Amino acid sequence: MKTIFASLFLSVFMIYCNNTKSQTQIESSFIFGQNQAKSKDYLNFDICPSYQFDKWNFGIGTELALIKPDNSIINASKIDVEREIAIKNHNIKIYGGFYHKPFSKYMRELDFVIKLSTETGHFKGTIGNNSRIWRLSNEAMSQWALADSSNVKSKKEWRNLIYNFAFYLKDLDNKWNIGVGITNYDSFFFNHETEPMLFSNYENKLSEILSLHVGLWFQQAGFANLQAQYYGFYIKGGLICKIGK
Amino acid sequence: MQNRKIIFFLLPLFLTSCFYDLDEVGAFHSKYNANERFEMSEKWNSTHPFQVIISSDTSYSVLFCSDTHIGTYKEFGIVLSAAKNKKAAALVVAGDISRGHVESYDTLESLMSRVDSVNWFFTPGNHDLYFGGWDEYYKRFGASSYYFIVSTPNGNDLFIILDSGSGTLGSLQLNWLSDVLESFSASIRHITIATHLNFFKNGFSLTNGLPMEEISFILDLCVKYKIDYIIGGHDHRRNESVIGNTNFIILDQCHDNEKNSSYLEVKYESESCSHVYHSIPE
Numbered sequence: 319m320k321t322i323f324a325s326l327f328l329s330v331f332m333i334y335c336n337n338t339k340s341q342t343q344i345e346s347s348f349i350f351g352q353n354q355a356k357s358k359d360y361l362n363f364d365i366c367p368s369y370q371f372d373k374w375n376f377g378i379g380t381e382l383a384l385i386k387p388d389n390s391i392i393n394a395s396k397i398d399v400e401r402e403i404a405i406k407n408h409n410i411k412i413y414g415g416f417y418h419k420p421f422s423k424y425m426r427e428l429d430f431v432i433k434l435s436t437e438t439g440h441f442k443g444t445i446g447n448n449s450r451i452w453r454l455s456n457e458a459m460s461q462w463a464l465a466d467s468s469n470v471k472s473k474k475e476w477r478n479l480i481y482n483f484a485f486y487l488k489d490l491d492n493k494w495n496i497g498v499g500i501t502n503y504d505s506f507f508f509n510h511e512t513e514p515m516l517f518s519n520y521e522n523k524l525s526e527i528l529s530l531h532v533g534l535w536f537q538q539a540g541f542a543n544l545q546a547q548y549y550g551f552y553i554k555g556g557l558i559c560k561i562g563k
Numbered sequence: 564m565q566n567r568k569i570i571f572f573l574l575p576l577f578l579t580s581c582f583y584d585l586d587e588v589g590a591f592h593s594k595y596n597a598n599e600r601f602e603m604s605e606k607w608n609s610t611h612p613f614q615v616i617i618s619s620d621t622s623y624s625v626l627f628c629s630d631t632h633i634g635t636y637k638e639f640g641i642v643l644s645a646a647k648n649k650k651a652a653a654l655v656v657a658g659d660i661s662r663g664h665v666e667s668y669d670t671l672e673s674l675m676s677r678v679d680s681v682n683w684f685f686t687p688g689n690h691d692l693y694f695g696g697w698d699e700y701y702k703r704f705g706a707s708s709y710y711f712i713v714s715t716p717n718g719n720d721l722f723i724i725l726d727s728g729s730g731t732l733g734s735l736q737l738n739w740l741s742d743v744l745e746s747f748s749a750s751i752r753h754i755t756i757a758t759h760l761n762f763f764k765n766g767f768s769l770t771n772g773l774p775m776e777e778i779s780f781i782l783d784l785c786v787k788y789k790i791d792y793i794i795g796g797h798d799h800r801r802n803e804s805v806i807g808n809t810n811f812i813i814l815d816q817c818h819d820n821e822k823n824s825s826y827l828e829v830k831y832e833s834e835s836c837s838h839v840y841h842s843i844p845e
Binding site: 356388452453470475476508510 | 597768
């Protein structure tokens, strides 16, 4: 609940302290899907307010599990920062984020993400690294002291390539656009590099402050070196609200 | 220009056809998905009850190996001899036992029919499913998802074999796994799970593990039911991790054409388990 209140508070605060050099953005999405680990339909809601000041962007966010939560209603939460830099008239965004996922009563997943993004013409591309830590929850350690007799409370995967490449039908600054792409991550989860997802997106700038986005993601269980099969899908749709200049 | 385009598209097809063990179609599509194979396994299990192996001693060993890729079986033959000589309670082969071709299965079936004093247990890997291999596997060896028990004077140990050959355990198998653990947890001494795909990766990798959500699901079960071992293969390179009570082990391959082969011996005792690798040849 603290994360939800913090998100709401920051959203209001950002609107309040808005000035001519800054912009507040609130991105919200519903995610509806099905996969092998969640055979019954699931429905999540993401809300991610962010505050842009000059070349910097500071954000937080949370994902709520409205139907079929893994552990609690809060699936995941994040805090992130992004900086835009120009290299020879070409803009690149450098992103750093920290994600916390209490997916089980006994286990937590922590993700540290660094990525570089760029876009040009009809193309958007992102590449980066996700460092993942699984660790026992405090409850697991207090409940079963013996379970941690080996004194190993966590497992770390430092190197995991993340990528997102999308091609759009229209120029990226067009009022509406349709895109297709391949990625191994989305808002609050990061697959291994060998678990790509295919997606298609529709985006529409409804007004100066409001944009609509709808997308379909297709998930395959592994790739190439496996007798790989269908794993799942999800549909994601929502609004992005930008206030300020 | 048109000819160049045709050559460009046909060349990869020609090159991949040179690799006898590469199933190009299988990389994108499987004839049976994980849920279908699980349903067939359940049908098999309904007429073949789970096996109970009696150990007269409170401590005993189980051997594990993976990725034998038969064809040839010089190294796998060494593991079979070791299982016999060490009087191991069981031998578990964690997938990629064959190459999926009918003749690979013929060789494997013929070999195993001559092994009489070893309790062996198989589960398929991706290679076993290539070239429509599941039909051959099921016909000859039956279920790919099942469990067996080793019963000792001071408690029973549970061994669960899971099928991850097509990149996912599937929703039915995950639910079954939860139910099996729940029903046995109160009465069981040690729990071991063996499957082909592994959980954790060590650096950038081109070989798949299980999907992230399935890893999360099983990590939860590991802590909840104090699972002792999760053993997989697929990477052909040994790796070990520990979280809490659970040892996550990726086995070396046991394949004639590769170096650094080994098998794993896990010793189960009253209060604890321990393991040791044996290089091939020792």
